[in-house]
Amino acid sequence: MPKPKKLYIKTYGCQMNVYDSERMAEAMGGAGYEQTDTPDDADMILLNTCHIREKAAEKIYSELGRFQGLKLENPDLKIGVAGCVAQAEGPEIMRRQPLVDLVVGPQSYHRLPQMEARVREGEKVLDTDFPIENKFDTLRHRPKAKRGPTAFLTVQEGCDKFCAFCVVPYTRGGEASRPVTRIVEEARDLVERGVREITLLGQNVNAYHGTGPDGADWSLARLIRALDAIDGLKRIRFTTSHPNDMSEDLIEAHGSCTKLMPYLHLPVQSGSDHILKRMNRSHTAESYLRLIGRIRAVRPDILLSGDFIVGFPEESDADFEATLDLIREVNYGTAYSFKYSTRPGTPAAERPQVDEAVKTERLHRLQALITTQQRAAQEAMVGRNVNVLFEKPGRLPGQMVGKSEYLHAVHVADCDAAIGDIAQVEILRSDTNSLAGRIVRG
Ligand code: 5AD
Numbered sequence: 001m002p003k004p005k006k007l008y009i010k011t012y013g014c015q016m017n018v019y020d021s022e023r024m025a026e027a028m029g030g031a032g033y034e035q036t037d038t039p040d041d042a043d044m045i046l047l048n049t050c051h052i053r054e055k056a057a058e059k060i061y062s063e064l065g066r067f068q069g070l071k072l073e074n075p076d077l078k079i080g081v082a083g084c085v086a087q088a089e090g091p092e093i094m095r096r097q098p099l100v101d102l103v104v105g106p107q108s109y110h111r112l113p114q115m116e117a118r119v120r121e122g123e124k125v126l127d128t129d130f131p132i133e134n135k136f137d138t139l140r141h142r143p144k145a146k147r148g149p150t151a152f153l154t155v156q157e158g159c160d161k162f163c164a165f166c167v168v169p170y171t172r173g174g175e176a177s178r179p180v181t182r183i184v185e186e187a188r189d190l191v192e193r194g195v196r197e198i199t200l201l202g203q204n205v206n207a208y209h210g211t212g213p214d215g216a217d218w219s220l221a222r223l224i225r226a227l228d229a230i231d232g233l234k235r236i237r238f239t240t241s242h243p244n245d246m247s248e249d250l251i252e253a254h255g256s257c258t259k260l261m262p263y264l265h266l267p268v269q270s271g272s273d274h275i276l277k278r279m280n281r282s283h284t285a286e287s288y289l290r291l292i293g294r295i296r297a298v299r300p301d302i303l304l305s306g307d308f309i310v311g312f313p314e315e316s317d318a319d320f321e322a323t324l325d326l327i328r329e330v331n332y333g334t335a336y337s338f339k340y341s342t343r344p345g346t347p348a349a350e351r352p353q354v355d356e357a358v359k360t361e362r363l364h365r366l367q368a369l370i371t372t373q374q375r376a377a378q379e380a381m382v383g384r385n386v387n388v389l390f391e392k393p394g395r396l397p398g399q400m401v402g403k404s405e406y407l408h409a410v411h412v413a414d415c416d417a418a419i420g421d422i423a424q425v426e427i428l429r430s431d432t433n434s435l436a437g438r439i440v441r442g
């Protein structure tokens with residue numbers, strides 16, 4: 001057997017990229033590569049990139065610059081850029097950074113082994129097509145490598161919503177859903193390999209409408225119910241959702257499907273109707289709050305998370321205050337917040353921009369409010385019993401770390417639970433970013 005070549009993959013951005021990086025590693029495994037944790041001894045480096053904000057894209061160019069020395073030491077080293085920056089600015093990457101041998105967009109990963117062969121011949125390869133064939137059909141798993149207890153599973157890609165700030169509809173294309181049978185097969189395979197919790201991924205996952213085994217269009221809720229029937233699978237989550245696609249059956253699933261965890265990431269972006277309209281979000285603050293009310297009616301303990309953009313073009317002080325009011329009203333368990341970042345080619349890029357200092361000040365205020373709510377949500381867990389899926393040993397000897405159903409990190413000292421076990425844990429204390437607890441003996 002020839003010695004395996006080494007592949008280093010660095011992943012930026014969302015969980016979809018984490019999933020894609022695993023698939024790339026598997027595809028390249030078939031071409032004789034094994035993964036390494038460091039770029040230093042790699043024969044091939046792949047950066048799986050994110051284009052969502054300007055900073056994310058710029059990071060890639062500085063990272064690439066750092067590989068100059070490695071390429072001098074090892075002239076056979078090949079460097080590839082994958083993901084959304086590759087899709088959005090492929091030719092520009094090739095021009096700006098001659099070190100790059102390969103640029104591959106998210107819809108072409110199944111062709112990586114062929115591209116690698118061409119790159120080895122000294123060719124420069126750029127593949128950012130949106131092919132008709134489904135990349136998932138050809139991205140098959142390698143035989144039964146053992147997995148950790150949690151996994152991502154992409155069920156849907158792309159977005160048709162065209163929020164005025166967002167590059168996703170351009171980089172990932174329109175909405176496309178995988179067929180139900182494929183997803184169920186992949187989920188069963190993951191469970192056989194040790195997975196207990198699956199997070200269904202999609203840029204707009206609740207818009208899922210894949211073809212079912214009966215030939216009908218299945219909703220995300222129906223897919224979740226099919227996955228719920230898999231023995232050995234204990235937990236289901238999904239992310240990221242759009243408020244307008246929270247259909248009645250999906251809300252209902254949060255009440256009736258015991259494997260569906262009480263955590264929902266439901267971005268609203270702003271609490272001002274004027275800004276929501278300018279963002280092309282096609283919902284109002286009021287309709288979002290009503291939706292939250294309906295979800296809480298079926299699952300009162302659900303922990304909510306969101307995304308917020310501050311300093312969107314034309315955002316006034318009053319608009320920003322409306323966002324803070326909405327956050328106070330919802331009371332989030334956690335949230336992600338960003339300063340608006342101009343993305344060339346998106347409608348909002350052409351509009352009058354908010355001053356950078358104003359954006360910074362608003363971001364700090366919003367984050368302070370979210371931090372308060374996050375702490376309160378954690379504190380509210382103290383004294384309660386939660387179920388923890390243990391994922392790995394902690395930093396201290398004998399300690400184990402896992403996640404509660406609410407996605408809080410929980411650590412337990414002197415813990416005899418094994419990785420993959422789910423145990424009832426009494427929460428004793430809330431630390432900055434995690435909870436401490438002890439196993440409840442039945
Ligand atoms: N600027 C700032 N934040 C953005 N997001 C998407 N596009 C931008 C942008 N141009 C944020 C949104 C989205 C999350 C994934 O990233 O809040 O929900």
Ligand code: SF4
Binds near residue numbers: 168
């Ligand atoms: Fe981007 Fe999400 Fe809006 Fe789609 S729904 S355009 S992915 S922010």
